[in-house]
Amino acid sequence: MQQFAERFDPDVGPATWxxxxxxxxxxxxxxxxxxxxxxxxxxxxxxxxxxxxTLIEQRRKLKAEFQGKSNEDLAxxxxxxxxxxxxxLQQQPLxxxxxxxxxxxxxxxxxxxxxxxxxxxxxxxxxxxxHCNLPQVIAEASQLPLQALVLTHFSSRYNHAQICAxxxxxADQHQPTFNIYAILPGNTARNLLASEPLWQPRSD
Numbered sequence: 001m002q003q004f005a006e007r008f009d010p011d012v013g014p015a016t017w018x019x020x021x022x023x024x025x026x027x028x029x030x031x032x033x034x035x036x037x038x039x040x041x042x043x044x045x046x047x048x049x050x051x052x053x054t055l056i057e058q059r060r061k062l063k064a065e066f067q068g069k070s071n072e073d074l075a076x077x078x079x080x081x082x083x084x085x086x087x088x089l090q091q092q093p094l095x096x097x098x099x100x101x102x103x104x105x106x107x108x109x110x111x112x113x114x115x116x117x118x119x120x121x122x123x124x125x126x127x128x129x130x131h132c133n134l135p136q137v138i139a140e141a142s143q144l145p146l147q148a149l150v151l152t153h154f155s156s157r158y159n160h161a162q163i164c165a166x167x168x169x170x171a172d173q174h175q176p177t178f179n180i181y182a183i184l185p186g187n188t189a190r191n192l193l194a195s196e197p198l199w200q201p202r203s204d
Contacts, residue, residue: 002015052098063088114150119152168198
């Protein structure tokens with residue numbers, strides 16, 4: 001993967017490459033981690049062949065019994081007892097990324113604000129076992145209080161008009177409470193959430 005990335009994009013820059021497994025948490029800053037989780041895109045016994053990812057914000061909240069104490073007292077308590085003793089760790093899922101996966105399940109993405117999900121096939125009959133179909137993704141995602149859904153990984157058998165029409169039809173049917181965006185085959189996107197959504201809830 002490292003060799004491919006360097007050949008594909010010479011400007012990829014220096015990076016630390018590390019194998020990860022189901023359940024691993026990778027720190028990407030003082031208050032953000034990425035949690036990897038096995039999905040069933042490729043099933044081969046006990047081997048973990050495919051992962052999805054959730055970006056999670058972590059914050060420490062001072063326990064009630066320590067609130068109101070001075071900064072000096074809190075610093076002393078941290079030194080004496082440790083941060084874990086005086087503050088609770090709170091986690092807020094922010095972004096979910098399905099990667100390749102055979103299905104979408106609302107329960108898997110509870111709490112995320114933005115979901116990036118594959119929607120390879122526009123209907124169930126076109127689907128094969130390793131990828132999602134759009135009706136399932138829209139139906140499941142509509143159960144979540146997302147801020148936005150980004151649909152990706154459409155099969156190139158469909159043209160842009162077919163994809164957009166299918167998304168609009170299914171969204172009209174399920175009436176999700178969030179905007180829907182799509183990265184269409186052959187396209188790249190930058191600052192996607194600042195652009196016009198492909199579908200948005202009615203203002204009334």
